[in-house]
Amino acid sequence: MQPIRVVFAGATGKVGQVLARGVAQEPGFALVGAIAREGVGRNLAEFVSLGGRPGPEIHGSLEAFLAAGGQADVLVDFTVAAAARKTIPAAIAAGIAPVVGTTGFEPGETEAWAEACRKRGLGGAFIANYAVGMMLLMRFAEEARRFFPDVEIIEMHHKTKLDAPSGTALRTRARLERRRGDLSAPEVPVHSVRLPGLVAHQEVIFGGPGQTLTIRHDAPTREAYLPGVLMTCRWVLKEKRVAFDLEEVAFPGT
Numbered sequence: 001m002q003p004i005r006v007v008f009a010g011a012t013g014k015v016g017q018v019l020a021r022g023v024a025q026e027p028g029f030a031l032v033g034a035i036a037r038e039g040v041g042r043n044l045a046e047f048v049s050l051g052g053r054p055g056p057e058i059h060g061s062l063e064a065f066l067a068a069g070g071q072a073d074v075l076v077d078f079t080v081a082a083a084a085r086k087t088i089p090a091a092i093a094a095g096i097a098p099v100v101g102t103t104g105f106e107p108g109e110t111e112a113w114a115e116a117c118r119k120r121g122l123g124g125a126f127i128a129n130y131a132v133g134m135m136l137l138m139r140f141a142e143e144a145r146r147f148f149p150d151v152e153i154i155e156m157h158h159k160t161k162l163d164a165p166s167g168t169a170l171r172t173r174a175r176l177e178r179r180r181g182d183l184s185a186p187e188v189p190v191h192s193v194r195l196p197g198l199v200a201h202q203e204v205i206f207g208g209p210g211q212t213l214t215i216r217h218d219a220p221t222r223e224a225y226l227p228g229v230l231m232t233c234r235w236v237l238k239e240k241r242v243a244f245d246l247e248e249v250a251f252p253g254t
Contacts, residue, residue: 004233007033007065007072007096009087010079011058015101015222017048019078022226024050029230032072033065034058035079035087062090072096074233080162081105092116092124097236099125099229103167114242123236125243128167130228134202135246137217138172141204144213145176148206156193156201164192168202171245176204200224 006023010016011034024031034044034056045055059065062075075091077084081104091098092113100110110126117124129135145151153176155169165173173188200219205212219225228246235241235249243249 001028003028003030004074004237005030005032005072006074006076006233007035007062007070007091009035009062009075009077009084010102011044012036012038012047013078015078015225018222019076019226019229020044020048021050022223023076023230024053024055026230029233032056033070035060035062035065062087062094062096066090066094073237074099076100076229076233077102085109088113089116092120092122095120095122097123099127099232099236101127101130101225101229103128103170104163110244114244117242121240123238123240123242125232125236125249127228127232127243127246127249128171130225130232130246131200131217131219132228132246132250133217133219133224134168135228135250137202137204137215138175138245139247141172141215142175142178144204144206144215148208148213150207151176151188152205153188153190154193154203154205155190156195156198158198158200159194159196161194164194165190166192166200166202168200172202172204175245 008020011020023029036058039047039058040060042058043055044058075096075098077087078101084102088098153169155166169190173190176188203214203216205214232249
């Protein structure tokens with residue numbers, strides 16, 4: 001069986017380095033391309049320890065990767081919205097399934113790319129958070145909202161995170177709004193914290209008469225996202241469908 005060929009956008013970033021290393025070392029996967037602003041023309045292994053494996057050349061864009069003869073099955077994109085807006089449509093046009101962890105898009109953008117995937121017969125994923133624990137937090141929180149209409153979200157990230165609220169918090173809020181037991185309940189407030197020493201953390205706090213319920217997820221290291229990314233890469237190629245939550249990948253048919 002041929003390995004899944006992955007071109008990684010954002011391969012020299014904080015999350016990208018961890019995930020690119022994981023993809024390169026995973027059986028059944030081949031890291032065939034790297035896209036980044038830093039190190040164009042050099043080998044990714046100069047920037048990221050790939051466990052002794054040879055790394056791909058870094059290109060400045062997906063178009064440059066393709067022009068150099070690069071071929072891939074999946075694009076994994078962990079960049080920023082401005083860069084991803086160019087990379088994702090180029091991948092879809094080239095028949096490469098996008099697996100996107102980038103957030104900060106305008107309303108409707110990911111839905112448009114999802115429809116483009118469907119028209120090309122491609123799978124795709126536009127998921128705010130690939131950590132399995134966060135997937136479960138959202139699932140549990142939806143159930144809790146049936147019984148606790150009063151709820152607030154606190155998301156805490158490292159000081160350099162660009163978007164606030166985080167895409168994960170916004171997705172959590174959207175899912176909670178969809179599952180309100182009391183439709184007259186107020187909208188869910190989201191509070192953002194940006195401090196040195198934090199990585200990625202989120203709490204969903206429910207309050208009721210005489211009690212509170214807190215559901216919390218902590219990702220102190222970025223390895224938390226790797227299992228979900230690998231699972232999703234396999235899923236988009238097998239199912240050729242589009243997902244907006246990791247739950248759709250992990251629990252098909254729910």
